[in-house]
Each structure stands twice: as structure tokens, then as C-alpha cells.
Amino acid sequence: MSGTVTDEKGEPLIGVTIIIKGSTEGTVTDANGNFSLPANVNDVLQFSYIGYIPQEIILRSLKTVQVLLREDSELLDEVVVIGYGTARKSDLTGSVSSLNGDRLNKQTNPNLSAQLQGQMAGVQVMRTTGDPSSSSEILIHGVTTMSDSSPLIIIDGVPGTLDDVDPSEVQDIQVLKDAASASIYGSRAAAGVILVSTKRAKNNQLKMSYNYEYGIDMPTAMPKYARARDWMIFKNELTYNDGGDDLYGVYSQDFIDSYEANHAIDPDRYPITDWQDVLLKDQSNHQRHSFTLSGGTDKLLTNFSLNYYKGNSIIPGKEYERIYARLNNDFKINNWIHAKVDLNVRLTDREYPNSPIYYTHHSHPLTTDFWSNGLISQGRDGENPYALLTLAGKQKTRGFGFSGKIGIDLTPFEGLTISAVAAPTYYLYKSKDWDTKFDLYDMEGNIYPNSSTTNLREDRNDNNSLTFQLYANYNKVFGQHALNLMVGYEDYAFNWENEGAWRNNYVLSSYPYLNLGPEDQQYNNGSAGHNAYRSYFGRLMYSYANRYLLQVNVRSDGSSRFAKGHRWGTFPSASAGWVVTEEPWLKDNKVLNFLKLRASIGQLGNERIGSEFPYQASMEFSNGYLSNKTTGIADPTQIAFQSTYAFENITWETTTTYGIGVDANFFNNRLRFNGDWYYKKTKDMLLVMNFPNYTGYNAPEQNAGKMSTKGWEVTLAWNDHINDFNYGASFNLSDYRSKMGYLGNLRKFSGNYITEEGSHYQEWYLYKNKGIFLNDEALYDANGKKVAVQGNEVAGCIQFEDIDGDGKITADKDRVYCGNSLPELQFGASFWANYKGFDFNLSLQGVGHWLKYVSDIMVRPLEWGWGQVPEVLVNNHWSPYNTDEENAKMRFPMASWAHQGQIYGSNDFWLYNAAYMRVKNITLGYTIPQNITKNFYVNGLRLYVSVNDLPAFNLGSGGIDGWDPEQGIDKDFLTTSLIFGVKVTF
Numbered sequence: 001m002s003g004t005v006t007d008e009k010g011e012p013l014i015g016v017t018i019i020i021k022g023s024t025e026g027t028v029t030d031a032n033g034n035f036s037l038p039a040n041v042n043d044v045l046q047f048s049y050i051g052y053i054p055q056e057i058i059l060r061s062l063k064t065v066q067v068l069l070r071e072d073s074e075l076l077d078e079v080v081v082i083g084y085g086t087a088r089k090s091d092l093t094g095s096v097s098s099l100n101g102d103r104l105n106k107q108t109n110p111n112l113s114a115q116l117q118g119q120m121a122g123v124q125v126m127r128t129t130g131d132p133s134s135s136s137e138i139l140i141h142g143v144t145t146m147s148d149s150s151p152l153i154i155i156d157g158v159p160g161t162l163d164d165v166d167p168s169e170v171q172d173i174q175v176l177k178d179a180a181s182a183s184i185y186g187s188r189a190a191a192g193v194i195l196v197s198t199k200r201a202k203n204n205q206l207k208m209s210y211n212y213e214y215g216i217d218m219p220t221a222m223p224k225y226a227r228a229r230d231w232m233i234f235k236n237e238l239t240y241n242d243g244g245d246d247l248y249g250v251y252s253q254d255f256i257d258s259y260e261a262n263h264a265i266d267p268d269r270y271p272i273t274d275w276q277d278v279l280l281k282d283q284s285n286h287q288r289h290s291f292t293l294s295g296g297t298d299k300l301l302t303n304f305s306l307n308y309y310k311g312n313s314i315i316p317g318k319e320y321e322r323i324y325a326r327l328n329n330d331f332k333i334n335n336w337i338h339a340k341v342d343l344n345v346r347l348t349d350r351e352y353p354n355s356p357i358y359y360t361h362h363s364h365p366l367t368t369d370f371w372s373n374g375l376i377s378q379g380r381d382g383e384n385p386y387a388l389l390t391l392a393g394k395q396k397t398r399g400f401g402f403s404g405k406i407g408i409d410l411t412p413f414e415g416l417t418i419s420a421v422a423a424p425t426y427y428l429y430k431s432k433d434w435d436t437k438f439d440l441y442d443m444e445g446n447i448y449p450n451s452s453t454t455n456l457r458e459d460r461n462d463n464n465s466l467t468f469q470l471y472a473n474y475n476k477v478f479g480q481h482a483l484n485l486m487v488g489y490e491d492y493a494f495n496w497e498n499e500g501a502w503r504n505n506y507v508l509s510s511y512p513y514l515n516l517g518p519e520d521q522q523y524n525n526g527s528a529g530h531n532a533y534r535s536y537f538g539r540l541m542y543s544y545a546n547r548y549l550l551q552v553n554v555r556s557d558g559s560s561r562f563a564k565g566h567r568w569g570t571f572p573s574a575s576a577g578w579v580v581t582e583e584p585w586l587k588d589n590k591v592l593n594f595l596k597l598r599a600s601i602g603q604l605g606n607e608r609i610g611s612e613f614p615y616q617a618s619m620e621f622s623n624g625y626l627s628n629k630t631t632g633i634a635d636p637t638q639i640a641f642q643s644t645y646a647f648e649n650i651t652w653e654t655t656t657t658y659g660i661g662v663d664a665n666f667f668n669n670r671l672r673f674n675g676d677w678y679y680k681k682t683k684d685m686l687l688v689m690n691f692p693n694y695t696g697y698n699a700p701e702q703n704a705g706k707m708s709t710k711g712w713e714v715t716l717a718w719n720d721h722i723n724d725f726n727y728g729a730s731f732n733l734s735d736y737r738s739k740m741g742y743l744g745n746l747r748k749f750s751g752n753y754i755t756e757e758g759s760h761y762q763e764w765y766l767y768k769n770k771g772i773f774l775n776d777e778a779l780y781d782a783n784g785k786k787v788a789v790q791g792n793e794v795a796g797c798i799q800f801e802d803i804d805g806d807g808k809i810t811a812d813k814d815r816v817y818c819g820n821s822l823p824e825l826q827f828g829a830s831f832w833a834n835y836k837g838f839d840f841n842l843s844l845q846g847v848g849h850w851l852k853y854v855s856d857i858m859v860r861p862l863e864w865g866w867g868q869v870p871e872v873l874v875n876n877h878w879s880p881y882n883t884d885e886e887n888a889k890m891r892f893p894m895a896s897w898a899h900q901g902q903i904y905g906s907n908d909f910w911l912y913n914a915a916y917m918r919v920k921n922i923t924l925g926y927t928i929p930q931n932i933t934k935n936f937y938v939n940g941l942r943l944y945v946s947v948n949d950l951p952a953f954n955l956g957s958g959g960i961d962g963w964d965p966e967q968g969i970d971k972d973f974l975t976t977s978l979i980f981g982v983k984v985t986f
Contacts, residue, residue, distance in 0.1 A: 002036035003065035005029050005047060013069060016049040017724060021056065022930035024836045028723050048721075081174050081195050083184040084157070084419075084537070085473045085486050091543055093551045093575035093598050094181030095141075095659055095676045097121065097715075101170040101199065106832070106841040107921040108213060108946055108979055110288070110309050110322070112162040112170070112196075113138060118828030118845025118920055121713035121732035122177050122676070126823070128968025130219070130975040132286070132311050133320045133350050135163055140192030141177050141678055142709040142736035143761045143822070144655055146685050146748075148608040151175075151192040152185055156328075156342060158405055158423040158467050159188075159492065162196070164346065166307040166324040168211065168290045171199045178678055179602025179657035180575035184539055186555030187569065190604040190655040190682070198342075199294070200328045201303040206295030207939075213288040213981040219314065219973035220951045223858065223962035226869035228263075228272045228365045232256050233881075234861050234869045234895050240880060241796060242898040247880060268443050271368035271377075275868075278369050278386055279315075279356035284975070286311030301330040313972060317394065318352040338409040346401035353394050358970050359385035361857050362867040375441040378448035380866060384440055391438035392452060397431040415476045421469040426462070433457040434512040454509045456517060457502035465494040471537075484541035490534070497528040531612045532560045549577035549596075559607040562651050563615040569652040573602020594665035606653040609686045614701055617646040645697035653703070655682045674715040681708045681741075689744050704744050707761065711736025727833040735825050735848075752853055752906045753821060764818035764851060767809065768801035769909035772878055772893050790902055796878040796887075796894030797902040798909050818908045824849040825915075839925045839944075846917035846955065847965075854910040855969050858960045861895045869895075872961050912958025914965040919950040940985035948977040 005016045012033025019026035020037070021044035027037045039045070041059055048054045052069040059065075078089045080098055089098070097120040109115040113136040117125035127136040140151045153161050174195040176182040182189040226234065232251040240247050263270040287310055294303040307324040324346050331339040368377045369386035376387050403425040410418040435455045440448045471488025501524040503517025514522075537555035556570040580586055580595040611618075620643045625634035661676040685705030691697070713734035720727060738761040748755040754765035767790075773779060775795045780786055788802035790809035803814040825848025832841045861869040877892040893903045904910070925944030933941045952965055959965065964974050 001039045001059065001062040001065070002034065003067055005033045005035065005049075005067045005069060007052070008068065008070055013049055013052070015721070015723075016047055016052075016069065017721060017726075019046045019048075019724070020044070021046050022934070024929060026724055048726075080172075081157075081197055082181065083154070083176065083193070083195065084469070084471045084488050085484075085539070087484065087541060090546070090579070090594075090596070091482075091484075091541060091549055091577075092181070093549050093577035094176065094600055095122070095178040095598075095661055095678065096181050097123065097175040097177065099173040099175075101172055103830075104170055104173065105167055106830075106923060107843060107948060108215075108288070108977075108981070109167065109948065110286070110311070111135060112165050112167045115167050116173075118732075118826075118843065120175055120828075121674070121715045121734045122711070123175055124734075124823065124826055127966055127974070129971040130217070131313075131320075131972040132309070133322075133348065134972075135161075138162075138194070140175060140194075141680065142711055143707075143738040144191045144680060144709065145606055145609070145653055145682055146687075146705060146707065146755065146761070147606070147610065147653070149191045151194050152182075152188040154185075154193060154195045155403075156196070156198055156405060157407075157421060157469070158403070158425075159465070160196075160403065160425070162194070164344065164401065164403060165196055165198065166290075166305075166309075166326075168292075168307055169198045169305050169324070169326050171197045173197070177676075178600055178659045179571075179573040179604050179655075180551060180553070180600030180659065183553045183571050183573035183602045183604055184537055184555055186535060186537065186571045187533055187557035187559060187605045187607050187652070190606040190653065198326060198328060199292075199303055199305070200330060201294040201296050201301035203296070203298060203301060207292070207985065208294075209290075209292045209940075209983060209985040211288070211290040211981065211983040213979050215286045215288075215311075215948075215977045215979040216283055217286060217311070217314075217975040217977045218283045220949060220976050221962055221964040221967065222276070222973060223361075223960075224871040225276070225360075225365070226861075226871050226874050228259060229256055230874050231365055231862075231869050232259070234873070237879060237881070238862050238865075238895040238897060241794075241894050241896045268368070268372050271366060273363075273365050273368050275363040275365070275385060276360045279360055279389055281314040281316060284312045284314050286977075296330075299332050303328045313352075314975075315353070315356060315972070316389065319350070321349040323347040336411045338411075340405065340407040340409075342405040342407075344401075344403045346399070348397075348399040350397045351394055353390070354388045354392050355970070356385055356389045357972070359388070360868070361970075362863060364862070364866055364868055371441065371443055371445075373445065375445060376439070378440040378442055378450070382440060382448055382450040387438055387440060391436065393434040393436040393454075395431060395433045397429065399427065399429045401425070401427040416472065416474045418472045419469070421467070423467040423469075424464070425466075426464045429459075429461040431457075431459045432512060433459075436509045437506075453504065454506035455502065455504045456506065456512050456514060457500065458514060459498065459500045461496070461498045463494065463496035465492065467492050480545040482541075482543045482546075484539070486537075486539040488537050490537070491532075492534075493530070493532040495528075495530040497526070499526045500524060529612050530560075533607070534558045545582060547579050547582035549579065551575045553602070557605060557607070559652075561607050561610075561612060561614065563648045566615070566649055566651040569605045569654070571603045571605050571654075573600065573604075573657075575600035575602070592664065592666055593669050594663065596663045598659075598661040598663070600657070600659045602657055604655045604657065606655065606682075609653050610650075610701055614686065615646055615648050615650045617642050618644060643698055645691065645695060645700040647700050647702050650686065650701065650703060651684065653682060653684050653686070655680055657681075670718060670720050672715075672717045675713070677712045679708065679710045682706065683741075687744055687746060689746070704742070706741030706743075707738060708741060709736055709738040725833065725835045727831070729829070729831045731827070731829045733825065733827045737820065737824075738822070754817075759817060760820040760822070762821050764821050764853070764908070764911060765815050765906070766818045766911065767815055767905070767907040768803065768818075769907045770799040770801050771909075772887075772890070773797050773799050774878075774887055775884055790905070792899065793902045794899065796880075796896070797899050798893055798907055800907060815906065818911060819851045821851060821853075823847040828920075837927045837929060839923075839927070841921060841923040843920040844917060845920045846952075847915055848955070850914040850916075850956070850965070851911055852914040852965070854912060854958075854960060856904050857969055858963055859892060859910075860900075860904060862897070865897060870960075870962075913956030914954075914959060915956035916952040916954055916965045918952045920948065922947045922950075938984060938986060940983070942983045944981050944983075946977075946979040946981065948979065949974065950976055 005013045016029040029035045043059045045057045079086045110132045124139040125136050143149050176193040182193045263272050289308040291306045305326045309322045312319045327343045329341045367380045405423040407421045437452045437454045442448045468491040474485040476483050504521040535557045540552045542550045552574050554572045558567045577598045619640050624639040626637050628635045657680045659678040664673045683706045684703035686701040687705045688699045691699035715732040717730035743757050753762040773795045800809045829844040878887045878890050878894040923946040927942045
């Protein structure tokens with residue numbers, strides 16, 4: 001059969017793909033839009049073309065067909081969630097990023113927060129651990145405040161957390177990044193809003209699917225440590241550098257040289273232990289099961305999903321298990337009443353022993369886990385990491401979460417929809433921390449005393465919330481005028497309570513129950529709190545001829561965190577857009593298909609600025625004694641006192657945001673560009689200001705601080721096809737800087753960071769280094785005068801620069817700004833393709849510049865005198881064994897405990913650029929043709945293999961081998977996952 005394909009103007013379309021559904025048979029149209037291919041009656045032809053709506057035609061005969069493809073305005077007319085309503089994407093005038101669930105799940109990660117990394121411009125995702133039960137930190141358009149800069153999370157219109165959703169349940173995600181788009185959420189939207197919509201059933205579409213994955217997880221990087229011989233050499237060096245008289249004062253040369261041979265003969269007296277090998281596994285594994293059932297009628301639509309995840313860790317005995325169940329129901333009562341009833345249940349179980357990661361850094365190789373007779377060694381002075389891991393007990397936690405939503409939509413007449421929503425949530429968390437007593441033995445088999453005891457602590461934490469919403473949307477088109485009005489009310493209340501109880505020194509170590517512990521060693525604690533807000537809000541959206549766009553939002557919030565008279569804040573925003581390509585003089589441009597210019601200004605509030613009642617003076621309680629004149633004995637009593645003064649007029653932080661943006665599509669919508677620039681000013685941040693000491697109170701917090709954030713972002717994407725080969729690519733890049741304004745002349749120090757007026761937020765504040773003192777002569781200048789030092793510097797220490805020239809190195813005068821501590825130039829990229837059943841995905845993510853500080857654990861040898869020696873130091877540090885010429889080539893300073901302040905103290909010698917690029921995902925899949933699977937009553941069968949989170953490529957310099965640039969200290973190692981999966985659809 002043959003045919004012709006044209007567009008709405010009758011112009012022939014070149015390169016349209018035509019495939020017989022369920023087979024690999026197909027062709028493309030020629031320069032005149034014509035095609036021909038062998039086919040049978042009742043075959044279904046699928047027509048697809050970039051920028052146009054796909055179409056299916058059932059062949060009732062083999063006559064020539066004329067096919068009309070309509071331009072796909074999905075990119076422009078796609079309806080997106082914007083908060084208490086929806087709008088066409090082309091009508092938006094604020095900064096909004098969208099992520100489709102299908103694109104999201106090209107990667108596979110148990111945590112939704114981690115799965116967002118690198119996916120959208122301006123959305124910064126930071127993680128420090130490979131623990132699947134841990135969430136990532138998210139920032140939208142940078143840091144907004146000195147308090148809480150985390151975004152507001154909305155799940156199906158109701159406040160929640162990303163932990164409430166399994167990634168496979170996501171239909172799409174919208175990120176509201178500026179005031180124009182986020183101000184409708186007012187009080188909690190200063191740091192941006194993430195809107196998550198979960199999957200719902202579609203009319204007359206009955207479908208069941210099952211997805212199984214099995215993954216093998218391996219650390220992306222792990223530090224290595226010196227062998228026993230090198231450890232002994234370092235021990236000698238450290239002792240000598242710290243005042244010893246002999247370079248072989250601890251271990252003789254003969255003892256070092258013969259140690260490995262002696263170990264082979266007598267491993268008890270000459271132990272060599274690789275503690276990483278003893279305490280950690282080489283790899284772990286996980287599995288995921290996802291089951292979905294959806295369908296319905298024109299009266300009832302139901303989508304049910306059940307997701308199960310179970311994974312272990314390279315830490316033996318550590319496991320995590322999770323079950324998510326979600327039921328979304330849509331009811332059509334009649335033509336003007338619709339209802340939604342959604343239920344979500346989450347169960348989590350976590351079991352973990354004492355973490356051995358700390359001990360892999362701090363247990364030297366000259367100790368052993370077991371004696372040759374099979375008894376557990378006393379380790380180092382009664383501390384055996386293997387015993388702590390396997391015998392010292394475990395902690396078990398269990399979480400249960402429930403959330404629901406009942407919504408009713410009334411449409412009394414065309415254009416008006418009135419919505420009412422009630423949404424409760426409840427979460428219960430309980431933990432059992434069971435420490436058990438164990439025995440250790442010396443080499444002769446005698447019990448070696450240790451400090452272990454059998455103790456039990458149990459905690460019960462629960463919280464609940466209730467959200468009520470009532471809002472109305474009105475949409476009307478008058479000729480070329482389009483109007484969208486929304487007004488609404490919201491009420492939210494949150495309550496929490498924590499309880500803890502514990503008993504110590506159990507006699508029995510096999511029964512972890514509180515009632516079996518000694519009654520004279522029982523203890524408990526508890527706390528509780530609540531907060532609430534009430535809001536009124538409204539939005540007006542207007543467009544003329546789809547060309548000139550205007551949006552105005554206003555929200556008024558009242559928060560329980562503030563005193564009467566200061567509780568309410570009103571936050572307006574306004575934005576405008578000009579769709580240039582709707583102008584008559586540009587409308588039919590063949591290259592530029594869409595061009596929209598945007599500008600916005602608005603205010604957002606932040607109530608998360610301290611305790612739940614920062615305006616109230618709080619009381620502190622403690623136990624004390626009061627003299628009893630009658631008995632002459634001090635009686636125990638409870639004491640209460642006010643410790644901190646409070647200002648009643650504390651109120652909202654306010655962030656004002658200015659933004660401009662451009663959206664453009666080229667070449668039949670195949671090339672898309674989005675760009676935004678923004679500037680945010682935050683005022684009235686809570687600060688602890690100077691306060692008279694004679695009051696007897698700690699200084700109170702008050703609204704005084706200011707800061708600003710300036711940034712930009714760009715996204716570039718391309719979609720196209722070559723015959724049956726469809727492909728696409730995208731790239732995003734963003735950057736921002738957060739600078740501090742007025743802070744009341746206060747300087748806030750936090751480790752090596754400083755936050756003060758004029759600085760970056762948490763800027764590095766360090767001594768400037770001038771390298772390593774090569775020898776004793778380097779301690780004096782050309783005139784024989786001793787150079788400026790901090791204390792007792794010797795050759796091998798780091799030399800600091802005397803900034804003020806007073807001949808001394810002092811913390812208050814010689815430390816300087818050393819740069820922004822936050823990641824800069826964040827980027828993400830992806831490439832996808834499919835061809836005749838095969839599909840491929842490649843995703844990248846990285847940071848172009850990131851000043852990080854080398855932690856002591858990464859480079860300090862023999863911490864506390866007995867820790868490990870990082871392998872990176874071997875043959876690469878200043879050593880008294882070396883000549884000056886050899887030491888001049890060394891990267892690291894000497895080994896020392898006595899001079900630690902002059903080596904590891906706050907200085908930029910340890911500052912490095914941790915820029916990196918990581919392959920986040922590589923997936924290759926194959927979908928078996930339907931004409932094969934339908935013989936087994938299967939509509940779709942896809943097999944795939946994926947690799948997630950490959951080791952990072954270092955783009956900067958100065959990093960430490962064996963440490964992933966994202967890795968946190970003493971946390972689970974980040975992992976690379978090799979995943980095998982199958983998805984079956986019925």
C-alpha cells in the first residue's frame with residue numbers, strides 16, 4: 001500500500017517514520033511526502049515525526065491513504081501543575097523546570113532526591129553517602145537564608161517529603177524556581193517548590209505491569225592504607241619529629257626488615273591485618289520489585305502500585321528494606337461532580353551494627369582480629385573493631401507512614417471549578433538500640449578486660465499533620481483574550497512527639513526488652529511540639545492572542561511561630577511574558593518556531609527561622625539540690641530558669657526575587673533553549689545580636705540579617721530522527737553566588753568557614769600557606785631573623801603567610817577569605833536513542849569548580865598515635881630520612897602529633913578544586929517485538945542492563961586518591977551499581 005503525509009497547510013512532510021505496529025517493518029516518506037510499504041488489511045500504521053503529534057491508522061483496505069499530521073504543541077501547550085491548578089506551559093511567565101517520569105526513570109535509584117541530580121538546571125542535589133535510606137540535600141537557585149534553604153515539597157497538591165514517593169510512581173515533576181511561579185505557596189516557598197504528581201489511571205486503558213531489578217553495588221572509591229612495614233617507619237618518624245632522639249627509637253631497622261618473615265612464622269606476635277578487608281565486603285547487592293495495576297471506566301479510574309526494595313551494604317549486617325503502596329482513585333459522580341481518593345502507605349526497616357568505617361581509618365595493621373587459636377583478640381588495648389562490628393549489638397529501626405487525600409471538584413458551569421481537599425498524614429518511627437557485652441582474649445587465652453556492657457535504649461517518635469484546602473479556578477476565553485482566576489484558602493497543622501527510655505548494665509545479653517533491665521538504672525526522656533499556618537491566596541493569569549502574557553499572585557500567611565500582631569505576612573508577585581513568534585511579522589518563520597521573553601518580580605516568606613516559638617522566652621529545667629534547714633541535708637529538687645531573652649516582634653524573613661528569562665525553539669521544535677538570570681535579596685534573617693551581660697540572659701534572636709544570591713542557568717536540548725533511528729540530547733549549566741549583607745557587625749565562625757558582611761555564605765577563612773619548611777635554615781630570612789610562626793614550627797611544618805606583617809601568625813589578623821565553599825558551574829547532560837526495539841540512555845552530571853578542604857582523616861598519619869597511615873603519604877611526604885632535594889619534591893608535610901596545629905590547622909594548603917564529572921547512568925534495553933510476545937498474552941517485554949554512578953572523573957587538582965569528591969567522612973561509601981532488569985506489561 002502507499003500514501004502521502006502532509007501538515008495542516010497541505011505541505012508534504014519529508015522523513016516521517018511509518019511503522020507497522022508490533023513489528024519492525026517500516027519506511028519513511030520521501031521529498032514529496034510519499035511512502036509505500038507491504039502491509040495487510042487490519043494492520044495498524046504508526047506515523048511519527050519530530051514536532052508533530054503521532055498518529056495511528058487501522059488499514060481497512062489497501063487503498064492509497066492521505067495522512068494529516070498536526071503540529072505537536074506539547075512542548076508549548078503541555079498542561080503543567082503550577083500550584084492549586086494547571087496552566088499551559090506556553091502561558092508560564094516564571095522560571096519553571098519540568099521532568100517527565102519516563103525521563104526520570106531512565107536512571108534507577110531508590111531515592112527520588114538522588115535521582116534528580118543533574119536532571120534540571122538550577123536544581124542542586126548534594127549527597128555524601130551511599131546509604132539507600134538517606135536523602136540528599138536539595139537547593140533551588142542557591143542559598144536563600146542562613147536558616148533553612150530546603151525547598152517546599154508538594155506531593156499531589158499536599159505538603160510532604162520526597163521520601164514519601166518511590167521514583168517509579170512519579171508521573172512528572174515541576175520545579176518552581178522564582179517568586180513569580182512559587183509565591184502562590186507564600187510562607188514556605190522562599191527556597192523554591194518541587195511539585196510531584198504521581199501516576200493516575202487513564203480512561204479505558206486497563207494495564208498491569210511488573211518490573212524486577214537486581215543490582216550489584218561496589219564503592220566508587222576507597223582509600224588505601226600503608227602496609228605494616230611503612231606503618232612502622234611512619235611511627236618511627238612521628239616519634240622522632242615530636243622530640244625523639246633516634247629515627248629508630250620505636251622499631252629497629254632489623255625488626256622492620258624481619259617483620260613480614262616473622263609474621264609467617266608467628267602471626268600472633270607479629271600480626272598484619274588489613275582492617276578494610278576484615279571489616280568491609282567488596283560489594284553488596286539490592287533488588288527492586290514494582291507492580292502496577294491501572295484501569296477503569298468513564299465513572300471510576302484506579303491506579304494501584306506496590307514497590308518493594310531490599311538492599312544490604314558492604315558493612316556486614318547492615319540492611320535496608322522498604323515497601324511503598326499507593327492507590328489513586330478518580331471518580332466521576334456526574335458531569336459536574338468529580339472526586340479523588342488517594343492512599344499511600346510506607347513501611348521501612350533498617351538494621352545496622354556499629355559502623356566500622358571509622359575504624360578502617362583508625363586501626364593500624366599491627367593488631368589482629370583473631371588469635372591463631374580462634375579466640376577474639378583484645379585488639380588495641382581492649383578495642384577490637386571486629387568485635388565491635390559483630391558482637392557489640394545492633395540498632396533496628398522501623399518506620400510506618402500513612403498519607404491520604406480526599407478531594408472533590410465541583411463544576412457548576414463551564415470554566416469554573418471549585419475544589420475542596422482534606423489530607424491527613426501520620427508517621428511512626430521506633431528504634432531499638434541493643435548494646436551487648438562481649439569478651440576479648442589476650443594471646444595466652446586469658447579474658448582481657450574491656451568496657452563493653454549490655455544496654456538497651458528504645459525510642460518512639462511520631463508526627464501527624466492535617467491539611468485543608470478550598471480553592472476555585474475560573475477559566476474563560478473572550479475572543480483573543482484568555483483569563484485564568486484562582487482564589488483559595490489553606491489550613492495546615494503539624495504535631496510531633498518523641499519519647500525515649502533506656503536501661504543499662506543488663507545481666508542477660510539475649511533478651512532486648514526494657515522490663516528485664518535493672519530498675520535502679522532506668523532512665524527516660526521526652527519532648528513534643530506543634531506548629532500551624534493559615535493562608536489566603538489568589539492568582540490572575542491573562543493573555544492576549546497567546547502573545548502578551550501577565551500573571552499576578554498574592555498570598556497572605558499567618559504562622560503560629562510568631563506572636564499576635566506579627567503572625568501575618570503578605571507576599572505578592574508579578575510577571576509578564578512576550579511570545580515574539582506570535583507577532584505577525586515573525587509567526588511563519590521557518591527557523592525560529594517559538595520565542596518567549598519573560599520578566600518577574602516577587603516576594604516570598606520564610607517562617608522556618610528558628611524554634612517553633614522563637615518569640616517566647618523559654619524555660620530550662622535541670623536537677624539540683626536545695627538546703628533543708630530542718631534535716632541539715634540538701635534535698636534533690638528540680639530547678640527551672642529562663643536562660644534566653646526573647647523579642648516578641650520577631651516575624652517573617654522576606655526574600656525578594658527579580659528574574660528575566662527566554663525560551664526558544666528552532667528548526668521545527670527540534671532544538672530548544674531556555675535561559676534564566678535571577679537576583680534574590682533576603683532581609684530580616686534571625687541573628688543573635690549583642691546584648692547586655694548585666695541582664696543575666698543569653699542574647700536573643702532578632703530580625704536583622706541580609707543576604708543576596710545572584711545566578712543564571714541555561715538548558716539546551718535537541719530531538720530528531722534519521723529514518724527509524726530516533727535520538728535526543730540535552731545539556732544544562734547553572735551557577736550562583738550567595739553574598740552576605742548587613743549582619744550587625746557580627747562574624748559567624750563554623751570550623752574553617754566564616755559568614756560576615758561582604759563574604760560568601762560560609763566562605764573559606766584560612767591562613768595562606770607559603771609551602772613546607774624545607775629545613776631549619778628556611779625558618780630564618782636572609783638577615784638571619786626568624787620568620788613569622790604560629791608556635792613551635794620546625795622543618796617539615798607548613799609555613800603561613802604573615803598578612804599584617806607583625807612578625808606573628810595570629811588567628812584574628814592573618815586568616816583571609818579563600819573562596820566560595822559551595823559548588824560552582826554545575827552541569828548535567830543526557831543522550832538517548834532508540835532503534836527498532838533497542839533503547840539507549842547516557843546521563844552525565846558534574847561540577848565545574850568546587851573548593852573543598854582535605855579532612856584530617858584523609859591525610860593525617862597515626863592519628864592519636866595509633867591510627868592508619870594513608871597510602872598517598874608513602875614516599876610522598878617530608879621525611880627526616882630524605883635529603884633536601886628529595887623533600888623539595890614531596891607533596892605532603894611531615895608526620896607529627898605535637899605540631900598538628902602547624903600542619904593541619906586552618907590553612908589553604910589543604911584547599912583543592914574538587915571539580916568532577918560523573919557518568920550517572922548508562923542503560924541499554926531491548927523490547928521484544930509485540931508480534932512475538934502477544935503469543936504469550938504479553939503486551940510488552942523489555943530487558944535491560946544499567947550502570948549507575950560510575951567513579952568520578954576529576955576535573956580539578958589536589959584531590960586525594962581513594963576519595964570520591966562527593967564522599968562524606970565516616971559515612972557509607974558511594975557506590976557504582978550494575979543493574980539487570982526486566983519489565984513485563986499485560
